[in-house]
Amino acid sequence: MSADAPGEGGDYVTDLVRQHDRDRYLSTLFAPEDKRPALFALYAFNVEVSRVREIVSEPLPGEMRLQYWRDLLHGDAMAFSGHPVAEALARAIARYNWPRKALLDLIEARTFDLYDDPMPSVADLEGYAGETSSALMRLASLALADGADPGGSDAVGHAGVAYALAGILRALPWAVGRGQVFLPVDLMNRHGLTRESLLARQVGEPLRAVLADVRALARSHMDAARRAAESAPPAVRMAMTPAALVEPYLAASERAASDPFRMAVDISPLRRIWTLWRASRQAR
Structure with a gap:
């Protein structure tokens, strides 16, 4: 092949x-x-x-x-x-x-992954998500439009951030297990969640409140993405297909709220395929 x-x-x-x-x-x-x-x-x-x-x-x-x-x-x-x-x-x-700058910016953003420094703020997290997840959707939309600029930067920007936030919620046990803190420090401070208690996998109201705020932030970006996508061409909507999984993943995160370190934040393989297929059909 x-x-x-x-x-x-x-x-x-x-x-x-x-x-x-x-x-x-x-x-x-x-x-x-x-x-x-x-x-x-x-x-x-x-x-x-x-x-x-x-x-x-x-x-x-x-x-x-x-x-x-x-x-x-x-x-x-x-x-x-x-x-x-x-x-x-x-x-x-x-x-x-x-x-190439978009690809270089993605690499630069991924430098954060190499260290154990916590994510400083919600704005920093949104920027990280924009330079990684949103950038991928933007580049995908260019390919799907045969190299022409299809517009829709707001749609893919918000969708990419929402998808990245859902991914951070899904990967919480794995990230904490290797000492990484993607939850924003300003959000943690607001709810009294310390880095030490997070890495110790202590489940309580502070952690649940932070995760609820991240879910709300993801839904806010997803709502903005849907509004922007209404006037976007098919290439943009097709590039956003992975974001169709945001709401199912957020719902799974809510179900796992009692113990987010032990309960899987995931959906069935069949539902994943069906959700992506439906989103791709609606994008055309």
Whole structure:
């Protein structure tokens, strides 16, 4: 199977997304077939940079891995690097006029993941989500519009933030287990939740209040995304497909409120597929 062709096996780029980013993998299967190689390349790049913390034991090797991607994006050798994700990404950049700055900003945002510093504020969290999740939706919309600018930056901006916030809620036990605090410090201070009690997995009213506020923030962004998407072209709405899972994930988070460290914040595989399929049909 070629590096461009999506499929269940044999293709490194596609399989990387299938194994580590199931939501975006499934949403891509519902996209137009000729756009799937670029979308898989984009999401595989995201997997490569977002998983650096999992692969390294210290920040310095992680910084070196991120610098590798910065160097590739700053240079002209991506298409000949020998790295299947870099080569697929280079083809997508050339074909769909993707701005490399957006990819470089995504790498810069992911530097936060390498350290145990807490997220300072809600504004910082929204910025982080915008440069990662929203940026992916924006670049996807460019590919789905054949490289033209389809507009809709407000729609994908809000949708990306909402999707990232839902992801942070889902990943709470995993992130806390490795010493990371994505919950904003200003929000934690408002409700009397300390970093120490969070890392100790103490479940009480302060934690529940913070998580409820994050869910409310995600729903606020999702409402804004829906309003903006009403006048957006199909390419933008298709790029937003993963955000269809935001509300099901938030509902799952509410069900797990009694013990968010032990109860899974997830939905069934069948519901995930059906939700993404319905959203992709409505986007056309």
